[in-house]
Amino acid sequence: MTITEVDGRQLRLTHLDRVLYPETGWTKAAALRYYALVAPKLLPHLAGRPASFLRFPGGVAEQRFWAKHLPAGAPDWLTTMQVTHSEGELEQVVVADLPTLIWAANLGALELHVPQWREDPAEHDRLVVDLDPGPGMSVVECCAVALLARELLVADGLTVWPKTSGAKGLHLAVPLRPTPARTAGAYARELAARLRVAHPGLVVDRMERRLRTGRVFVDWSQNNSAKTTAAPYSLRAGRVPGVSTPLEWAEVAACRSAEQLAFTPEQVAERAGDPWAGVLEEANWGRL
Incomplete structure (x- = not known):
């Protein structure tokens, strides 16, 4: 585990050498580096939209799952939004800054998906x-x-x-x-x-x-x-x-x-x- 500071937020980064794409050997550290590099261009497109994460904790060849709700143990500084789904109200993360982006990627959230609306689904x-x-x-x-x-x-x-x-x-x-x-x-x-x-x-x-x-x-x-x-x-x-x-x-x-x-x-x-x-x-x- 590595503890680092990102824009004033302390993050614990884990399993950085884990291979996420077995065919190429591309690692979790590479994914985190990529998201850090493109953050200035990516973040404005995520602003104000509730994020849905497609997570691959063990890599693309292992189990995948959708994560929409705020996970247990999430930092209290995350920006969130209450969203009504067919299954009820969910508190979802808004990827509002670089620390949030790196936090999500560290959870194995390789894919970031957003809706075609901000604040109001209607x-x-x-x-x-x-x-x-x-x-x-x-x-x-x-x-x-x-x-x-x-x-x-x-x-x-x-x-x-x-x-x-x-x-x-x-x-x-x-x-x-x-x-x-x-x-x-x-x-x-x-x-x-x-x-x-x-x-x-x-x-x-x-x-x-x-x-x-x-x-x-x-x-x-x-x-x-x-x-x-x-x-x-x-x-x-x-x-x-x-x-x-x-x-x-x-x-x-x-x-x-x-x-x-x-x-x-x-x-x-x-x-x-x-x-x-x-x-x-x-x-x-x-x-x-």
């Missing part, structure tokens, strides 16, 4: 479109659909930012002025249907997996208030360390192979600036 400030490649497809086809979706969104007066899912697909985010959840969800579903009607050989908007072969699934359901999406810069728990990586649109347009958009944590930490900075700027917020 009022969304973000629209998300999840592009998921079916069998026989890849992120290359997701990029093609992303460009088509961008055209429709821009025509509707909305600005959109892309990122990799950190797995096989893409996420598109549209910052909104506070919008009723039902309105945001209905618009996302309509957008998916418009894409499917215009490009039936490329796009599917229904949930049935049997329909996804050879197509990109446009998942509009991520705009349900109960659902969460991997935060930008969150690690992802695949065979090798992946990251949900914010992209420039030029990178999406230039994609010709899946390898072009598969970034390691080290590569993401070295990327200049934050392509998603505009998501946080109120002046760019749209209205449905």
Whole structure:
């Protein structure tokens, strides 16, 4: 165990040499270092949102579980929020600063997920479109659909930012002025249907997996208030360390192979600036 101080908060870091990704030997110490390096870009995207953690205490090959409620023994300096779920009221952590981020990562919270709202689940400030490649497809086809979706969104007066899912697909985010959840969800579903009607050989908007072969699934359901999406810069728990990586649109347009958009944590930490900075700027917020 190592005791360290992070921005004035004392933290006990454990099992730093534990291998979290057996295929590459990537350790818990590497995960903590990565989150410390990207914190200036990551934290603004987590601010004010209740976090859901996908925890892997023994690494990605061992047991995983979702953690939404404040765990026993958590530091009393954490920022929390009361959130109503189907199972009742839960006190959830808001990752408000670097000590909280490192505390969570030390618990094995490799993946950080947040909803499309702050404070009030009935009022969304973000629209998300999840592009998921079916069998026989890849992120290359997701990029093609992303460009088509961008055209429709821009025509509707909305600005959109892309990122990799950190797995096989893409996420598109549209910052909104506070919008009723039902309105945001209905618009996302309509957008998916418009894409499917215009490009039936490329796009599917229904949930049935049997329909996804050879197509990109446009998942509009991520705009349900109960659902969460991997935060930008969150690690992802695949065979090798992946990251949900914010992209420039030029990178999406230039994609010709899946390898072009598969970034390691080290590569993401070295990327200049934050392509998603505009998501946080109120002046760019749209209205449905």
